[in-house]
Amino acid sequence: QQQVKQSPQSLIVQKGGISIINCAYENTAFDYFPWYQQFPGKGPALLIAIRPDVSEKKEGRFTISFNKSAKQFSLHIMDSQPGDSATYFCAARVTGTASKLTFGTGTRLQVTL
Amino acid sequence: KAGVTQTPRYLIKTRGQQVTLSCSPISGHRSVSWYQQTPGQGLQFLFEYFSETQRNKGNFPGRFSGRQFSNSRSEMNVSTLELGDSALYLCASSLEGGGQSTQYFGPGTRLTVL
Numbered sequence: 001q002q003q004v005k006q007s008p009q010s011l012i013v014q015k016g017g018i019s020i021i022n023c024a025y026e027n028t029a030f031d032y033f034p035w036y037q038q039f040p041g042k043g044p045a046l047l048i049a050i051r052p053d054v055s056e057k058k059e060g061r062f063t064i065s066f067n068k069s070a071k072q073f074s075l076h077i078m079d080s081q082p083g084d085s086a087t088y089f090c091a092a093r094v095t096g097t098a099s100k101l102t103f104g105t106g107t108r109l110q111v112t113l
Numbered sequence: 114k115a116g117v118t119q120t121p122r123y124l125i126k127t128r129g130q131q132v133t134l135s136c137s138p139i140s141g142h143r144s145v146s147w148y149q150q151t152p153g154q155g156l157q158f159l160f161e162y163f164s165e166t167q168r169n170k171g172n173f174p175g176r177f178s179g180r181q182f183s184n185s186r187s188e189m190n191v192s193t194l195e196l197g198d199s200a201l202y203l204c205a206s207s208l209e210g211g212g213q214s215t216q217y218f219g220p221g222t223r224l225t226v227l
Contacts, residue, residue: 041220043205043219043220044156044203045217045218046215046216046217049215089155089156099146099161099205099207099216100161100169101148101158102158103155103156104155106155
């Protein structure tokens with residue numbers, strides 16, 4: 001059972017454009033939602049995270065929008081740069097289950113010149 | 114501070130063999146989690162260790178096991194390897210685990226089973 005659904009699978013955006021990646025979850029017990037960025041040959045690195053009591057969180061060019069009633073959250077990358085080209089994973093965790101993260105399937109982002 | 118280190122980085126084994134992977138967490142981190150990453154199944158949680166005790170376990174067969182030492186270093190063992198075990202095995206450490214404790218991932222060990 002896939003508990004976190006992520007779309008699109010791949011995304012091509014022009015430099016300077018906005019990249020948008022969406023995730024939907026099923027388990028209402030999830031209460032921590034991080035986004036990870038992974039470059040080839042590297043492990044995932046935390047980008048930004050949000051809790052469900054906040055509808056939006058912004059850090060630099062990265063913004064998470066969270067819709068608790070719809071059980072959806074999204075990552076927006078403003079002014080996308082070629083260096084942002086990577087695979088992005090959304091994830092979710094239930095606080096009581098310690099460190100177990102449930103990941104989405106990933107979105108491969110390519111930012112073109 | 115040094116990041117999470119994993120050894121070896123690459124490993125080639127044949128079916129039926131066993132393998133041990135090692136993870137050294139960030140200094141001061143007590144929680145170590147292991148994940149399997151494959152193109153087909155994505156990132157899947159294997160297990161988490163905290164203070165030398167397994168605190169959480171994913172849906173993997175008993176061939177997958179792990180342990181944690183008193184210095185928080187962790188090892189993961191896979192016995193009777195199958196072709197489907199070929200994957201990138203990632204280790205992540207965090208201070209205490211759970212809550213909003215950030216998990217920091219290592220570069221992974223790429224296991225190929227022939």
